[in-house]
Amino acid sequence: MIAEKKISTETNQYKENISRRNRTEKIFNVILLISVLFGLLMLTVLIIDIAVEGYAWVRPELFENYHSRKPENAGMKSAIAGSIIVIFMTGLFSFPVGVGAAIYLEEYAPKNRLTDFINLNINNLAGVPSIVYGMLGLVVFGRMFGLFSIDSWFVKLFNIPIESGATGGWKFFLFDIPWLEIHLPFGRSMVAGALTMSLLILPVVIIASREAIRAVPPSIREGGYALGTTKWHVISTLVLPIAIPGILTGMILSLSRAIGETAPLIIMGAFTYVPFLPKTVWDQFTVIPIQIYNWITLPQTEYRVHLAGAGILVLLFILFLMNGIAIYLRKKFEIKW
């Protein structure tokens, strides 16, 4: 009798317990759903907000004109040109070094302390704030440690002809070829900006390329070795052709990160007002995000809200286009082993 009663109270407690636990489960479910949806909601609000403010200002003048004192005439022609050229050069610089490093780390590197250190170092570089890369670029590429200023020991030692003025420095033609003009230091040119950007995206390029190379199964390499070819031959004719879509996908994604970067180029000394299209890679430049930032800081609503919004719409469109291409490449060349 007593035992039965005890069991029944325990069952009651158990049932109560179960319903309480189920309630918690449901509440937790809702909390999780809210936390996922919050991010997505913010994404939607952000895009709608920008589209509402900027859509009407995406008009031909935006692509045909330079920045102007009259908002209705203002555009960002030079910024679009600058962004395209800088991004293209960034890709050109970072691709060989990044893929080379990835090949070395995946195929050549022995398991030792140096390799561990390189890996740790790459992960660390990926976490360095982008503004720090801007400062690196300013000192190393922009000023070259002041080595080519008029009163530096280096210039005096080698008797280098230095031009004075803001765009001064040492200008010469490499091997006397007329189109191979070199300016030292790189100053505020597109070369300096692109080099800075390529250092910035290098860790991401290396990590993405490594993943693509690692995805090539070892049996492919072994097949090549079995035929008696050398290591480089195996890599260049078997591994890379299979890995290249993955590498390109990673490359496009890293470049799409670079195209939105503002801070490093501001530190480098990219200009905000460039009323001409660049003729050579040594010209001054501006890029889309800097133009947007410049508009945001102006007091008039037309610039601050509408033109900036229109500029952002163009920037986001380019980003979505690049990401779309990357996803398409990945899907099209995806191989399931």
Add this chain to the structure above:
Amino acid sequence: MLRNLSKTSIFSFYNPQRVRNIRERIIAIILFGCGIFSILVTIGIIVSLFSEAIGFFLRPEVNLFTFLTGTNWNPLASQISPENFGVRPLIRGTLMIAVISGSIALPLGLGSAIFLSEYASDRLRSILKPLLELLAGIPTVVYGYFALSFVTPLLKRVLEDQLGIHVSFFNAFSAAVVVGIMIIPNVASISEDAMRAVPRSLREGAYALGATKFEVSTKVVVPAALSGIVSAFIIGISRAIGETMAVTIAAGATPRMTLNPLDGVQTMTAFIVQVSFGDAPAGSINGQSIFAVGATLFMMTFVMNIISASILKRFREVYE
């Protein structure tokens, strides 16, 4: 046998075996150069930041002690003295934004990670995850615009019009909100990786004891993945500290020793942008001060990244 062949023909003019070996050697050296290049980048960062920062501290107008302890940052003042070069207002502004954005991004990021790893079906996950990652791919200048054109007006409408609390046009809170949104995917994706690495058997053991999904998630999976989650938190905060454009645009340009998030503050990164925008000449005290601030910023994020990496490494050793 091949080796013997090549030895006999070593004096011949063209030896394909030897040419091939030399070519292999050269390629290996070039690739090694690419691999080592990342170390050169790190050295370059350290040398360029610290050489200029040392130049700054060697000036008679400033000293390291007042730089680290001073509470007044006013480098553009007409009278240059050590009292005007105390970096603490900038650090406080930076940390305030990091703390507020962290308290937004950490719970939401962790919640998203638990949802993606434990609750969502594979199909739902494959839709939600890329959408969430989009938040990290949007340029930071866009977040700055969003803070000014949406978050600040919203704050003003709610706090100022309804409750009568003064909200500055440039304020730390709206900058921190957008930075928080920006780092949700960072926190979520690293935490989720850590949770997915927790062996299935642990979950199944708990389910076999009659645990609910909530209990499995919070009492088994999260504790087992804790080190990964902690390292995700640290990386998120480190990214908030280094974040530049959103805070430059939305938080203002007044270095202040304040704890009121509705006031304008200046972060370390915002100061660097402000000076660079004003085109400070090389070698001037302003031109050098950004490197002192930049070196401080680099040290802070570097230490956090190292801590996070070492926690993550220890975690990997447990489960792999």
